Amino acid sequence: MKKTVSLFIVFIAGSLSFHTFSQEKGKASFYAHKMQGRKTSSGEPYHSDSLTCAHRTYPFGTLLMVKNPENDKTVIVKVIDRGPSIKSRLIDLSYAAAKQLGIIRQGIAEIELKEWEFSPAPPIQSFDITKLAIPVETTIDISRKLISTYFKNHRMNRSSALD
Missing domain, CATH: 2.40.40.10 (RlpA-like domain)
Structure with a gap:
């Protein structure tokens, strides 16, 4: 009797999940x-x-x-x-x-x-942060280089431009 009830429960559970598969x-x-x-x-x-x-x-x-x-x-x-x-x-x-x-x-x-089984975008792959190419120069260093290059290209005197 227990075997019959168990089989019946398995059958019912299987039929309930029929849609998914x-x-x-x-x-x-x-x-x-x-x-x-x-x-x-x-x-x-x-x-x-x-x-x-x-x-x-x-x-x-x-x-x-x-x-x-x-x-x-x-x-x-x-x-x-x-x-x-x-x-x-x-x-x-x-x-x-x-x-x-x-x-x-x-x-x-x-x-x-x-x-319909919604599948979101694949997860972002992990990476080793130590291998990232991070610029050594700071924003201030980059700004100084840009200003210096600008003045060189325009042949201006720094002191007169900043006054």
Whole structure:
């Protein structure tokens, strides 16, 4: 009995993390214009010009990368709603997201989606500070050289210029 319960727990845990490790394929549609300004399941209002979507299981706020395999266009969208209500569809996109993917004319299109994993810029490499080329001259030394060079080039007498 304990073995069965353990296997069941492992199965449930594995299925909960399914989104993180996989790519889903399915049909996408987009919201009708009449949804503009209406509240979504997350409480956020729908805006047709925002890059948002509805998905049945991803938590609100999750960023998804959606790809149109027909033209290789991709878009990153934020989950703000539940749906789509039609079971054969995987995701409902905002008008702006559908436009970026090039699926407005079709209305419904095959897409691929996966959770977008943000990867910031690579860390700055460490370096040995003793090997840095640090100028020995100070700002005052450099200023004196510049003034001296200026006076030499302009054949002026220092004392008369400074008076």
